[in-house]
Amino acid sequence: MLSTQERIQVAQVWDLIAGHEASFGAELLLRLFTVYPSTKSYFKHLGFCPDETQLLTHGQRMLEAVGVAVQHMDNLRAALSPLADLHAQVLRVDPSNFPLLIQCFQVVLASHLQGEFTVEMQAAWDKFLTGVAVVLTEKYR
Amino acid sequence: MVHLTAEEKSAVTALWSKVKVDEVGGEALGRLLVVYPWTQRFFDSFGDLSSPNAIMSNPKVKAHGKKVLNSFSDGLKNLDNLKGTFAKLSELHCDQLHVDPENFKLLGNVLVCVLARHFGKEFTPQVQGAFQKVVTGVANALAHKYH
Numbered sequence: 001m002l003s004t005q006e007r008i009q010v011a012q013v014w015d016l017i018a019g020h021e022a023s024f025g026a027e028l029l030l031r032l033f034t035v036y037p038s039t040k041s042y043f044k045h046l047g048f049c050p051d052e053t054q055l056l057t058h059g060q061r062m063l064e065a066v067g068v069a070v071q072h073m074d075n076l077r078a079a080l081s082p083l084a085d086l087h088a089q090v091l092r093v094d095p096s097n098f099p100l101l102i103q104c105f106q107v108v109l110a111s112h113l114q115g116e117f118t119v120e121m122q123a124a125w126d127k128f129l130t131g132v133a134v135v136l137t138e139k140y141r
Numbered sequence: 142m143v144h145l146t147a148e149e150k151s152a153v154t155a156l157w158s159k160v161k162v163d164e165v166g167g168e169a170l171g172r173l174l175v176v177y178p179w180t181q182r183f184f185d186s187f188g189d190l191s192s193p194n195a196i197m198s199n200p201k202v203k204a205h206g207k208k209v210l211n212s213f214s215d216g217l218k219n220l221d222n223l224k225g226t227f228a229k230l231s232e233l234h235c236d237q238l239h240v241d242p243e244n245f246k247l248l249g250n251v252l253v254c255v256l257a258r259h260f261g262k263e264f265t266p267q268v269q270g271a272f273q274k275v276v277t278g279v280a281n282a283l284a285h286k287y288h
Contacts, residue, residue, distance in 0.1 A: 114261050
């Protein structure tokens with residue numbers, strides 16, 4: 001699905017995120033909740049105004065999962081199977097929310113990388129994250 | 142109608158005053174065509190769209206991007222009446238250009254990413270929120286006259 005060039009782009013960007021999963025994830029969630037408040041309906045355990053600690057904790061968890069996906073680009077289905085089960089059986093996040101998260105992910109990348117955020121990176125990451133979303137919602141029915 | 146708070150309105154105006162409309166338009170359209178290649182279907186007459194480099198440096202892409210963004214800029218001056226402001230353009234996109242309105246949402250999202258790229262930390266979650274509301278409003282206005 002991803003070409004060789006696209007895999008390189010994904011890995012290169014991940015190298016910039018690795019080690020900063022918590023802060024990246026926290027900003028991702030903050031943007032998601034600020035820009036698309038309805039997404040908070042999936043996080044009622046965090047309350048209406050999640051604090052920084054909560055965002056960092058959950059953000060780290062989410063970004064670590066992205067890291068797993070990056071390490072297993074060739075076999076997302078197997079690597080993300082437990083997470084796919086979780087989303088299908090427990091979380092049941094409506095699939096329409098994944099593009100919202102992906103948009104916020106791109107904005108975090110763009111605002112941090114700025115001049116280094118090439119169009120090739122944007123294209124590769126959009127394709128990659130969309131693929132992850134497909135796998136996470138595949139067992140819904 | 143777009144419902145922006147007073148803070149959101151002033152954030153949008155302040156940021157937009159620093160935007161190089163000519164460049165940002167071309168970049169946004171170029172990125173749309175690269176990231177979502179099926180959108181190229183509307184631009185058969187644009188010449189070489191064979192690679193990201195070709196697209197980003199294509200003069201027709203830049204010119205058209207500039208045109209699109211100047212239009213968008215007009216919208217920003219009329220946030221209380223986006224449907225009226227874009228009525229004619231909406232008819233054009235439906236009757237002549239036959240553009241699926243989904244493409245307006247895609248371009249709006251790409252534009253937000255381009256703004257984030259240019260403005261970095263200044264493009265806070267609140268500023269992003271304000272701009273996402275604006276691009277959604279413009280996309281809806283452009284779809285309004287479809288029949």
